[in-house]
Amino acid sequence: QKEVEQDPGPLSVPEGAIVSLNCTYSNSAFQYFMWYRQYSRKGPELLMYTYSSGNKEDGRFTAQVDKSSKYISLFIRDSQPSDSATYLCAMSKGSNYQLIWGAGTKLIIKP
Amino acid sequence: DGGITQSPKYLFRKEGQNVTLSCEQNLNHDAMYWYRQDPGQGLRLIYYSQIVNDFQKGDIAEGYSVSREKKESFPLTVTSAQKNPTAFYLCASRSAGPLTDTQYFGPGTRLTVL
Numbered sequence: 523q524k525e526v527e528q529d530p531g532p533l534s535v536p537e538g539a540i541v542s543l544n545c546t547y548s549n550s551a552f553q554y555f556m557w558y559r560q561y562s563r564k565g566p567e568l569l570m571y572t573y574s575s576g577n578k579e580d581g582r583f584t585a586q587v588d589k590s591s592k593y594i595s596l597f598i599r600d601s602q603p604s605d606s607a608t609y610l611c612a613m614s615k616g617s618n619y620q621l622i623w624g625a626g627t628k629l630i631i632k633p
Numbered sequence: 634d635g636g637i638t639q640s641p642k643y644l645f646r647k648e649g650q651n652v653t654l655s656c657e658q659n660l661n662h663d664a665m666y667w668y669r670q671d672p673g674q675g676l677r678l679i680y681y682s683q684i685v686n687d688f689q690k691g692d693i694a695e696g697y698s699v700s701r702e703k704k705e706s707f708p709l710t711v712t713s714a715q716k717n718p719t720a721f722y723l724c725a726s727r728s729a730g731p732l733t734d735t736q737y738f739g740p741g742t743r744l745t746v747l
Contacts, residue, residue, distance in 0.1 A: 526675075528675070530673055556735065558738075563721075563741070563743070564740060564741065565637075565639075565723055565725075565738030565739050565740050565741050566676075566723070566738050567738065568735055568736075568737070571735055610675060610676070612736075620678060620681070620691070621736060623675035623676045624675055625673065625674055625675040626674075626675055
């Protein structure tokens with residue numbers, strides 16, 4: 523079993539819909555949680571960063587961490603075609619540890 | 634402009650050849666990383682370096698080599714011992730600031746073995 527599980531998709535939704543992307547993990551020692559967005563043939567870019575449990579909002583994006591369930595989510599409101607990309611979750615136990623990555627979910631927003 | 638550059642963007646290699654991928658950063662980051670990405674898979678760590686003149690193997694180091702002679706540079710050599718080198722290679726560096734686990738990525742190099 524992988525330490526981080528992420529459905530590869532593709533997930534296809536109409537423009538304007540609310541998108542929910544998720545990762546589950548098995549290691550309760552993870553403290554730092556990140557979401558990266560990767561456009562085709564480009565490097566990933568950091569989208570959201572969360573420490574421990576709780577919610578964090580940035581514009582149309584909300585990151586949610588539920589450590590009791592070992593589950594993290596990224597919500598995108600009012601989705602746009604420009605949001606079409608692969609979304610990767612990543613997490614770590616701390617600054618002296620490596621990031622553990624999900625496989626990425628391919629998201630397609632249909633105009 | 635601060636950032637990470639990788640070159641070349643596309644690279645073609647004949648079987649049996651060694652090739653070197655360049656990674657340069659001007660972010661003054663101490664830590665640098667090399668990842669490999671295959672279709673439908675996440676990022677797999679090849680090598681990482683926390684400081685100049687020191688580097689560690691990641692999960693899939695076989696067939697690869699690195700050096701870290703300067704803080705700004707972390708080149709990756711794909712040797713002929715790497716059995717299946719066709720992939721997208723990503724270089725990253727890590728901030729030592731408040732977001733201490735955040736890695737910043739270059740644009741990637743796509744390597745194809747002919």
